[in-house]
Structures are given as C-alpha cells and as structure tokens.
Amino acid sequence: MTDHLNWTATLVFVFFFALVTVLGFVAANWKKADLGDLREWGLGGRRFGAWISWFLIGGDLYTAYTVIAVPALVYAVGAYGFFAVPYTIIIYPLLFLVFPRLWRVTHRHNYMTAGDFVLGRYGDKWLELAIAFTGILATMPYIALQLVGIEKVIGALGFPTEGVTAHLPLTLAFIILAVYTYRSGLRAPAMIAFVKDIMIYIFVLAAIIVIPQQLGGFGAIFDAAAAVYAKKGGATGLTLQPAQIMPYITVVLGSAMALFLYPHSLTGILSASGPDAIKRNAVALPAYSLVLGLIAMLGLMAHAAGIVVKNPQEVVPALILKSFPDWFVGFSFAAIAIGALVPAAVMSIGAANTFTRNIWKPFIHPQMSGAEETTVAKVVSLVVKLGALAVILFVPTKFAIDFQLLGGVWMIQCFPAIIFGLYTRWFDGKALLAGWAVGMLLGTWLAWGADKWVPTHGVFDWFVAYNGLIAVVVNIAISAALSAVLGSSAPDATKPDDYEIDQIAVRR
Amino acid sequence: MRYLMLFIPVMVALSVPLYNVIDNRWIGIPFFWWFQLLMIPVSVLFLLAAYLGDRK
Numbered sequence: 001m002t003d004h005l006n007w008t009a010t011l012v013f014v015f016f017f018a019l020v021t022v023l024g025f026v027a028a029n030w031k032k033a034d035l036g037d038l039r040e041w042g043l044g045g046r047r048f049g050a051w052i053s054w055f056l057i058g059g060d061l062y063t064a065y066t067v068i069a070v071p072a073l074v075y076a077v078g079a080y081g082f083f084a085v086p087y088t089i090i091i092y093p094l095l096f097l098v099f100p101r102l103w104r105v106t107h108r109h110n111y112m113t114a115g116d117f118v119l120g121r122y123g124d125k126w127l128e129l130a131i132a133f134t135g136i137l138a139t140m141p142y143i144a145l146q147l148v149g150i151e152k153v154i155g156a157l158g159f160p161t162e163g164v165t166a167h168l169p170l171t172l173a174f175i176i177l178a179v180y181t182y183r184s185g186l187r188a189p190a191m192i193a194f195v196k197d198i199m200i201y202i203f204v205l206a207a208i209i210v211i212p213q214q215l216g217g218f219g220a221i222f223d224a225a226a227a228v229y230a231k232k233g234g235a236t237g238l239t240l241q242p243a244q245i246m247p248y249i250t251v252v253l254g255s256a257m258a259l260f261l262y263p264h265s266l267t268g269i270l271s272a273s274g275p276d277a278i279k280r281n282a283v284a285l286p287a288y289s290l291v292l293g294l295i296a297m298l299g300l301m302a303h304a305a306g307i308v309v310k311n312p313q314e315v316v317p318a319l320i321l322k323s324f325p326d327w328f329v330g331f332s333f334a335a336i337a338i339g340a341l342v343p344a345a346v347m348s349i350g351a352a353n354t355f356t357r358n359i360w361k362p363f364i365h366p367q368m369s370g371a372e373e374t375t376v377a378k379v380v381s382l383v384v385k386l387g388a389l390a391v392i393l394f395v396p397t398k399f400a401i402d403f404q405l406l407g408g409v410w411m412i413q414c415f416p417a418i419i420f421g422l423y424t425r426w427f428d429g430k431a432l433l434a435g436w437a438v439g440m441l442l443g444t445w446l447a448w449g450a451d452k453w454v455p456t457h458g459v460f461d462w463f464v465a466y467n468g469l470i471a472v473v474v475n476i477a478i479s480a481a482l483s484a485v486l487g488s489s490a491p492d493a494t495k496p497d498d499y500e501i502d503q504i505a506v507r508r
Numbered sequence: 509m510r511y512l513m514l515f516i517p518v519m520v521a522l523s524v525p526l527y528n529v530i531d532n533r534w535i536g537i538p539f540f541w542w543f544q545l546l547m548i549p550v551s552v553l554f555l556l557a558a559y560l561g562d563r564k
Contacts, residue, residue, distance in 0.1 A: 096559070222536060240540075
C-alpha cells in the first residue's frame with residue numbers, strides 16, 4: 001500500500017500531526033478550571049483575550065475546506081470564485097457593530113448559545129428549538145467537509161485512495177481529534193489554532209513568493225488562466241460576465257449575513273473575554289482575509305503551471321506537489337490537515353452546546369444538573385464527529401457539498417430572530433417562527449434543481465439572486481406582517497441595558 | 509454616527525460593476541483581482557478608526 005508514498009513529506013506531516021495531538025491533550029490544563037462545568041468545557045470560561053481569540057476565530061472561520069474549495073472554484077470558473085474576498089470584507093463591520101451586543105446580553109444572563117438568547121428574549125421554546133435545529137443541521141455537513149480537506153492531502157501524500165485501507169489514516173486522525181476534544185473542550189482547538197494559523201501564514205507566504213517566480217510573474221499567470229477560460233467558454237473568465245454580477249453580489253451579502261449565526265462562529269465569539277476583545281478582532285481578523293484572497297489565486301496559478309485535474313478539489317495539493325520540495329510539501333499538507341482539525345473541533349463543540357442547552361434540556365430533561373449538562377455535551381460532540389465521518393465514508397462527497405451549501409440557505413433564516421432581536425423586541429416569537437418556517441421551505445425548494453443544487457433564482461424575471469437571500473427577505477416580510485397583527489406580549493427576560501452597558505467581568 | 513462610515517467599505521465591496529474590469533493591471537494582476545484584495549486593508553482602516561473612536 002505504500003509504493004507511491006512520499007516518505008519525506010509524510011514524515012514531516014506526521015511530526016506536525018503528533019505535535020498538535022500532544023497540544024490537544026495538554027490543553028486540558030491550560031487556564032486550569034473545572035472542565036465539568038459546561039461554560040469551561042464549551043466556552044473556555046469566556047476568558048480568551050484578544051490574541052487567543054484572534055487565533056481561535058481565525059482558525060475557526062478560515063477552514064481547511066476553504067483552502068481547498070475556494071481555489072478549486074477559481075480554478076474551475078475564475079472571477080466568480082473570488083466572491084470569498086468581498087464576503088470577508090463585509091463580515092467584519094457586522095462583527096464590530098452587532099456582536100458586542102450579543103456578548104453583553106449572553107454574559108449578563110449566562111446564555112451560551114443563540115438558542116438561549118432567543119428563549120430569553122422571546123420566551124418561546126419552539127423558536128429556540130427552531131434556531132437550535134437549524135444550527136445543528138447546517139453544521140453537520142460542514143464538519144464532514146473538513147474531512148474532505150484532510151482526505152485530499154492524505155491522498156496527495158501517496159496513500160491509496162481506494163480499497164479497504166483507503167480511509168484508515170483519515171479515521172485514525174479523526175478519532176484522535178474526537179478524544180482530545182472530549183477531554184479538553186474548547187481549550188484544545190484554541191491551543192492548536194496557534195500552530196495551525198502560523199503554519200498557514202508560512203505556507204501562503206512561501207506560495208505567493210515562490211510560485212509566481214517559477215511561473216514568470218503574475219502577468220504570465222493571469223494570461224495563462226485567461227487562455228484556459230477562453231478555451232473552456234461558458235460562465236468563466238477573469239472578470240464576471242454581466243449575468244454573473246447580481247448572483248455575485250447577492251451570494252456575497254447572503255453568505256456574510258449567515259456566517260456569524262453558525263454555532264461554531266458564535267462559540268468562537270462568545271468565548272472572547274469581552275466586547276473589547278471582539279472589536280479588536282474585527283479590526284485584526286481581516287489579515288486572514290488577505291491570506292484567503294492569495295490562496296484563492298492558487299487556482300489561477302495552477303492553470304499557468306499546466307495542472308489538469310478531473311476533480312478541481314485536488315488542484316491545491318497538486319500545485320503544492322509540483323512547486324515545492326518534499327519537506328515543504330509535508331509542511332503545507334500538515335497545515336491544511338491541522339487547519340481542518342480546529343474548525344471541526346469548534347463545530348462539534350458548538351453543535352454539542354446547542355443540542356444540550358436548547359434541545360436536550362428544555363425538551364427531555366429540564367432538571368439537568370451542571371455536571372450532567374457537560375456529560376451530555378461531551379457525548380454529543382463525539383456523536384457529531386462520528387456522524388460526519390460516516391457521511392464521508394458512506395455517502396458521495398457531492399452530497400455533503402450540496403448539503404453544506406443548503407446549510408447556508410438555512411442558517412440565514414435565523415437572521416431576523418437573532419440579529420433583529422439584539423436591537424428590538426417589536427417582533428413576536430411566533431411570528432418569527434412562522435417566518436423561519438416559510439424561509440426554510442422556500443429556500444430549500446428554490447435550491448432543489450432537477451438533478452443538482454442550484455444556488456440562484458430569477459426574481460420576477462427582473463434579476464437573479466442567491467436563494468438564501470430571497471428566502472430571508474420573504475421570511476422578514478412574514479415575521480414583520482404577523483408581528484404587526486399579533487402584537488408581542490410574551491415575557492422578555494432581557495432589559496435594554498443588558499445590550500449596551502459593559503458589565504465589569506466578575507468571575508463567578 | 510461614526511459607525512455609519514463602516515458601511516462605506518461594505519457598499520464599495522457590493523458595488524461590483526465598479527470594479528469588474530481587467531484594466532488597469534498592477535504587477536500583471538487585473539483590476540478586478542487587486543482592487544478586491546486592496547479593499548481588505550482599506551476596510552481595516554475604517555474599522556480601526558471606529559475602534560479608536562470608541563476608546564475615547
């Protein structure tokens with residue numbers, strides 16, 4: 001099975017993987033506290049300062065799958081794949097303006113999840129359930145896709161990609177991850193994120209200096225890519241075709257609205273030590289966006305390097321193999337694989353917190369003690385990861401990809417309840433629930449093509465827009481209309497000051 | 509009010525027809541690509557201004 005194995009690269013790869021495994025276990029003793037308390041296991045005690053948060057949130061949002069999928073899309077279609085860049089320009093003003101409010105109210109009331117907040121704000125446990133269900137549903141395929149990132153680099157190291165042993169390295173890697181996440185909670189990915197992010201920065205810096213030199217500069221790279229797209233035809237090219245402009249704008253906007261609603265994003269943000277740490281991160285996190293933009297251009301460099309792959313997702317590993325000496329191949333692949341571990345861990349923790357607090361506790365076992373809460377969350381984090389592994393082992397990858405894209409359409413349907421809720425209690429819980437339900441159904445229906453997922457739809461033959469955005473506009477209209485009719489009389493556990501005034505952090 | 513200026517980079521990023529062109533190139537990179545990359549540090553300046561304004 002090891003005939004084609006690149007030994008040097010594999011040894012470097014295994015070294016770094018072993019290093020972060022040790023860190024994952026050591027992390028249990030970092031900022032020592034009682035890990036039997038869900039706030040400690042699942043949110044790191046909300047004590048991560050600006051620096052730790054920068055590494056953790058950066059490592060959490062810019063996933064390994066991004067490193068594989070964004071250049072893959074650029075490789076396949078060109079300009080349209082670059083939407084990830086304007087998208088990351090929009091998210092940070094949003095983070096800066098909106099999420100300190102969420103941090104304050106969740107801290108004041110000991111909320112841990114979006115579902116907790118929605119229950120407190122609207123007093124409606126069915127809306128809480130809807131928000132929690134959406135978060136978990138959208139997260140599952142996202143975790144599975146992190147595995148695709150690991151799988152692609154392991155395959156490129158020369159491990160067999162077919163037969164009985166094909167999934168062995170992947171399975172092993174994921175079981176190790178599951179065990180140290182179970183033990184150390186959010187501290188594990190927070191510590192590993194330091195290694196991951198530094199490795200990714202080194203990899204990108206090397207790639208952006210070395211590869212253009214080998215290929216005769218950026219001019220030559222873009223010219224070569226232009227020639228490939230001209231030959232390929234269709235909706236490809238170095239700029240957007242007129243028909244692609246509205247889809248580009250609406251996908252950018254819709255993706256940005258959805259991003260911070262995911263449980264793993266919220267877990268990263270709420271584990272910060274305060275509003276100031278969040279604002280500092282809104283200023284500093286765009287450094288990762290720059291890296292992402294440069295990574296995206298690897299898709300063009302691959303054309304100049306003459307790389308032809310059947311599956312675009314193999315383009316980054318193939319380019320790395322072609323451009324770098326073996327030891328740095330091992331380093332770069334390790335960066336990508338470790339890059340998958342951080343978000344996979346945070347996602348499973350976010351999903352576990354959500355399931356425990358907003359599904360298990362209110363609907364199955366209301367009298368749960370703090371220790372029981374943590375036990376449930378730890379077990380759920382294992383189950384979620386095994387589920388993701390099963391998806392990759394037994395279901396075609398395309399299913400996970402379509403499912404994840406649908407996840408964005410679903411996640412954005414929580415926008416009115418959560419984000420509007422941070423500013424006003426004018427909306428009624430039941431009205432938001434109705435809006436959410438219609439948005440979910442409409443979004444799914446729009447995305448359901450004859451034989452595959454379709455991302456966009458025409459709006460009255462006027463322009464073409466992202467399905468998630470169309471659905472959330474309808475969602476908002478219904479929520480507003482019903483709220484106006486019903487009024488909003490349910491109790492609200494929060495006060496206006498809870499959102500505005502920085503509480504002096506007092507450790508309980 | 510100073511928060512309103514944070515909408516400037518957002519609006520520019522969404523004004524796609526504005527930058528959907530090849531020329532002018534910078535070190536060989538078409539406008540569409542380098543302009544969006546440049547927007548990242550520019551947006552940071554706006555965020556930084558908002559942050560420093562907050563601290564005062």
